[in-house]
Amino acid sequence: MRILLVEDDPSLGEGMRVALHREGYTVDWLRNGGDALAALDSDAFSALILDLGLPDMDGLEVLARLRRRHTLPVVVLTARDALVDRLRGLDGGADDYVLKPFDLAELLARLRVVTRRGEGRRSAQLQLGALVIDEARHAVTWQGQEVSLGRREFALLLELARHAGQVIPRSRLESLLYGWDEDVESNALEVHVHHLRKKLDRSLIVTLRGIGYRLEVPA
Amino acid sequence: MRSIRRYLIVTLTLVLAVATLIIIAVIYRVTHHKAEDVLDVQLSLQGRIVASLLAPGTPEQEYARIARHLDQPGHPSRWFGDAASPEAGQASPQASIARRFHTDERMLTLGFWEADGMPWLMGAEWNDAGPFPAPQQQGYRWETYAGERWRVFSLILDDQQRWLSIGLRERFHDDLSRQLAMGNLLPLLIALPALLLLVGLVVHRGLRPLLSLSRQVAGRNERELGRIRLAVPRELRPLRDALNDFMARLEDALARERRFSADAAHELRTPLAALKVHLDNAMAGERDALPRAYASIERLQRVVEQLLTLVRLDQEGEASAERVNLLALTQTLAAEMWPQARARQQLLSIATDDAIWVEGNVTELGMLIRNLLDNALRYSPHGGWVEVSMGDNDGTAWLVVRDSGPGIDETLLASVTERFRRGSNRDVEGSGLGLSIALQVARRQQLTLQLTNASTGGLEAWLRWPQSAVS
Numbered sequence: 001m002r003i004l005l006v007e008d009d010p011s012l013g014e015g016m017r018v019a020l021h022r023e024g025y026t027v028d029w030l031r032n033g034g035d036a037l038a039a040l041d042s043d044a045f046s047a048l049i050l051d052l053g054l055p056d057m058d059g060l061e062v063l064a065r066l067r068r069r070h071t072l073p074v075v076v077l078t079a080r081d082a083l084v085d086r087l088r089g090l091d092g093g094a095d096d097y098v099l100k101p102f103d104l105a106e107l108l109a110r111l112r113v114v115t116r117r118g119e120g121r122r123s124a125q126l127q128l129g130a131l132v133i134d135e136a137r138h139a140v141t142w143q144g145q146e147v148s149l150g151r152r153e154f155a156l157l158l159e160l161a162r163h164a165g166q167v168i169p170r171s172r173l174e175s176l177l178y179g180w181d182e183d184v185e186s187n188a189l190e191v192h193v194h195h196l197r198k199k200l201d202r203s204l205i206v207t208l209r210g211i212g213y214r215l216e217v218p219a
Numbered sequence: 220m221r222s223i224r225r226y227l228i229v230t231l232t233l234v235l236a237v238a239t240l241i242i243i244a245v246i247y248r249v250t251h252h253k254a255e256d257v258l259d260v261q262l263s264l265q266g267r268i269v270a271s272l273l274a275p276g277t278p279e280q281e282y283a284r285i286a287r288h289l290d291q292p293g294h295p296s297r298w299f300g301d302a303a304s305p306e307a308g309q310a311s312p313q314a315s316i317a318r319r320f321h322t323d324e325r326m327l328t329l330g331f332w333e334a335d336g337m338p339w340l341m342g343a344e345w346n347d348a349g350p351f352p353a354p355q356q357q358g359y360r361w362e363t364y365a366g367e368r369w370r371v372f373s374l375i376l377d378d379q380q381r382w383l384s385i386g387l388r389e390r391f392h393d394d395l396s397r398q399l400a401m402g403n404l405l406p407l408l409i410a411l412p413a414l415l416l417l418v419g420l421v422v423h424r425g426l427r428p429l430l431s432l433s434r435q436v437a438g439r440n441e442r443e444l445g446r447i448r449l450a451v452p453r454e455l456r457p458l459r460d461a462l463n464d465f466m467a468r469l470e471d472a473l474a475r476e477r478r479f480s481a482d483a484a485h486e487l488r489t490p491l492a493a494l495k496v497h498l499d500n501a502m503a504g505e506r507d508a509l510p511r512a513y514a515s516i517e518r519l520q521r522v523v524e525q526l527l528t529l530v531r532l533d534q535e536g537e538a539s540a541e542r543v544n545l546l547a548l549t550q551t552l553a554a555e556m557w558p559q560a561r562a563r564q565q566l567l568s569i570a571t572d573d574a575i576w577v578e579g580n581v582t583e584l585g586m587l588i589r590n591l592l593d594n595a596l597r598y599s600p601h602g603g604w605v606e607v608s609m610g611d612n613d614g615t616a617w618l619v620v621r622d623s624g625p626g627i628d629e630t631l632l633a634s635v636t637e638r639f640r641r642g643s644n645r646d647v648e649g650s651g652l653g654l655s656i657a658l659q660v661a662r663r664q665q666l667t668l669q670l671t672n673a674s675t676g677g678l679e680a681w682l683r684w685p686q687s688a689v690s
Contacts (some may be wrong), residue, residue: 009489015496018505053485077492079485084428101491104499 001115001155002026002176006036007077008055008060016049019026019104021071024138024151024158026179031055033062040066044175047115049107052078052089060092075107093210095155119162126161128217131165131200133161144202149199152177156192160205160215223429227422235414239407246403251396255370258387259359262372266385268495269329275378284329289328291319291343297350298340311593326391334384339381356383362386428452435464444470450664483526486652490519525652528586532659545575545618547586547605552589560596566604567596576611577616577684583660587668590657591680598624598678616684626672 003025004161007013013029016111020027028045040048048066052059063074076094078085089097095114112124112135112199126133132141138154140147149157159176160168174189185191193205193213204216228612273281279300289296290315319325328342330351338350339389345351348365354373354412362369366388376383428451435447444466451459494515500508546569554565577584603623610617654670661668661682 001353009493010496011518012489012493012496015500015508015511016498018508019496022500022503022505045601053489079488080481081484082481100485101495104496165538193335 001159002028002038002044002179003111004039004043004045004048005029006031006033006049006054006059008032008053009051016107018116021107023064023108024155026155026177028179033057033059034084036062037065040070040072040115044172044182045072046176047073047111047118049077049111050073050094052076052080060088063089063092063094069132071118073111073118075110075114077102078106109136126158128161128164128215131204133158140200147199150195153192153195153199156189157196157200157215160213164215164217166210167208167214171212173212224422228418231413231418231422231515233448235411239404239411242407243400243404247396247400250399250585251392252452254392254395256398258370258392259372262370262385262387265327266329266372266374266383268676269385270374270376270383273376273383275376277378286340286342288453289340289342291324294325294343296336296340296342297346299338299350300340323391325388326388329383329385331376332384334375334380341493345386351384351386354384361389389582428455432459432462439466439472453586461513486522487519487526490515490522494519522652525656528656529652529659532656532663538583538663540578540580543577543579543581543584545577545609546571547574548581548585549588549609549618552585552592553607556592558594559593560605563596563599564602565599566595567592568604568606570606570608571610573618575618579664579666579684583664587657587660587664587666587682588618588620590653590660591682593620594653594657595620595624595678595680598622600624614686618682620680621673622677624677626676626678627670629672632670632672661669 001024003020005013005016005020005027007016007029008031009166009185010031011124014052016025017029028039028043030039031054036048036050038203039045050059050062055063059076059078063076066074070124073095074093076089078089078097079100080086081099083112086097095117096110098110116126116135117122124136130143131197134140135158140149140154142155155177159173170189177189177192193207197205203215206216209216282300285299286296286298311604325344327345329341330341330345332333332353333339333420334628336353339354345364351369352362354360354371357373357374360371360373363373369386370383370392371386373382373384375381432447432451432455435449439445445584446463446466447459449459466491497508497512500513533646549569553569557567584639592607599605601621605623606621608619608621624660657680658668665685669682669683671679671681
């Protein structure tokens with residue numbers, strides 16, 4: 001999953017980038033509202049973490065503008081704890097808010113909640129026949145057996161599973177998995193798909209040549 | 220005046236009462252005077268009628284008959300004509316018609332005297348304590364008889380042999396005047412409660428705008444400080460406008476305080492959040508996380524200390540002043556900050572050699588210049604420079620800190636000294652409190668602090684002393 005992090009504080013931003021990356025997210029970090037709005041228009045993201053105290057414009061303003069065009073889940077990060085501010089944030093289109101200073105575990109849990117709520121899911125476990133994915137524990141079970149997956153492999157499987165049965169264009173998958181920062185080998189995606197097929201089942205992921213991939217819902 | 224309502228009611232009531240009393244007194248005086256005139260005319264007329272009935276040559280027995288008619292119960296009249304028997308003058312009971320038809324008949328009586336002043340006939344009352352004094356001349360006079368004053372009209376009869384006096388007690392005048400005055404007082408006394416009620420109503424009505432204004436003010440609180448738009452009488456307008464002004468200033472101050480606490484929360488919570496994330500990362504095994512956590516703590520410490528400094532500056536009284544060598548002070552500070560400059564290979568220099576002396580508090584001046592230097596070093600790039608100059612022109616001392624940073628956006632120049640306001644470059648770690656502290660200290664030391672963008676780029680912070688502070 002690809003997260004857009006909008007935080008103007010260098011230290012906090014760096015710490016969060018590292019933490020989200022460790023959790024298997026692809027993270028793109030921007031420091032002001034204008035850049036964030038431009039990025040949302042040009043790229044695909046799974047969720048947005050938005051700090052309200054931005055140098056160029058108020059975070060609520062960013063929220064209001066992005067809500068005109070986008071429905072992606074938004075977790076607001078704020079130091080403003082007055083009830084009126086929290087209500088304004090939620091009414092302004094935030095899916096959730098986290099008060100600074102926050103526990104990383106709490107932020108990650110809330111992030112998982114808002115993303116799966118976007119898919120109409122309530123449980124942290126994603127079950128597709130014999131395939132069970134536990135988002136919180138980063139654990140995958142296939143036909144009752146726990147399977148050990150790499151960070152990228154897990155991210156790819158989760159992305160496919162979240163839209164099981166639908167074709168996900170290759171470019172979107174690459175964007176969600178790698179963001180802007182990392183150099184991507186041209187065949188990196190194929191390599192990860194290959195590993196997933198080997199560790200799980202060959203027929204699970206269907207390649208649509210030149211278009212993208214699809215996760216076949218297992219019986 | 221403890222209560223306007225009480226003051227008005229009491230004062231107006233007293234005024235009403237005093238006015239009533241004055242009116243009564245005037246009525247009494249005027250009536251008394253007028254009654255005297257009218258009664259004088261009556262006395263004269265009655266005297267003339269009596270005199271006209273006694274033609275010259277009236278037999279002396281006729282006077283005896285008159286005396287009998289003048290008798291009143293307990294107050295016999297007396298005819299002095301029967302010289303043979305002094306007692307004979309007293310009318311025989313059978314002949315007397317001593318009867319009173321009206322009590323006020325006691326008030327009026329008459330008497331006759333012979334030309335030599337000897338009493339001839341005394342009517343009722345005038346005979347009780349010896350004969351009434353004889354008249355000396357014709358016309359009106361006041362006479363005291365038996366302890367009472369009488370109004371007397373006298374004239375000589377046609378035969379030139381006898382005097383006639385006709386008199387009216389003064390008490391009759393008094394009674395008449397008093398009864399007339401009381402007759403006027405009564406309606407006033409009846410009207411008085413109604414008048415007082417009216418006064419109460421008028422006072423209540425007059426004070427109502429004050430009550431409405433009070434309610435409006437009472438309805439305000441720290442969240443609801445809108446203007447009072449209530450239409451008020453002219454006398455209350457200055458008060459209403461003053462209240463509105465006051466509330467506007469209060470709202471400004473509260474808004475600044477709210478922004479300050481929101482900003483303070485942000486400046487404290489953000490490094491705390493960063494600290495927590497870095498520690499989480501460190502526990503997850505990230506190698507760079509601990510130094511970052513340490514840097515966050517240092518930043519937090521700096522913000523806390525700056526906040527404490529601001530609070531202290533807000534609370535402390537005036538600092539003592541002494542003669543300060545500005546050059547020596549700046550050199551000491553620059554030496555202290557040298558490591559900070561060298562860490563980023565910045566050149567910190569002082570372009571002045573001559574000592575400049577100013578009046579001021581060395582601790583606060585030190586805090587001020589240190590903040591300016593710190594700010595300049597922070598916003599100057601790696602390998603940049605910061606230069607301090609000072610001088611003393613026309614008895615006015617000045618000090619300027621120039622840096623090689625990006626300067627400040629012209630639109631932000633005015634607001635950058637507000638607490639937590641920072642330039643747009645967020646890569647520089649700072650809380651936005653340094654310049655705010657500098658400005659506050661400058662104000663306490665009666666200096667002007669001015670920020671300008673240098674024509675060559677970079678920021679100039681000018682400190683100027685007032686003329687008198689230079690020594």
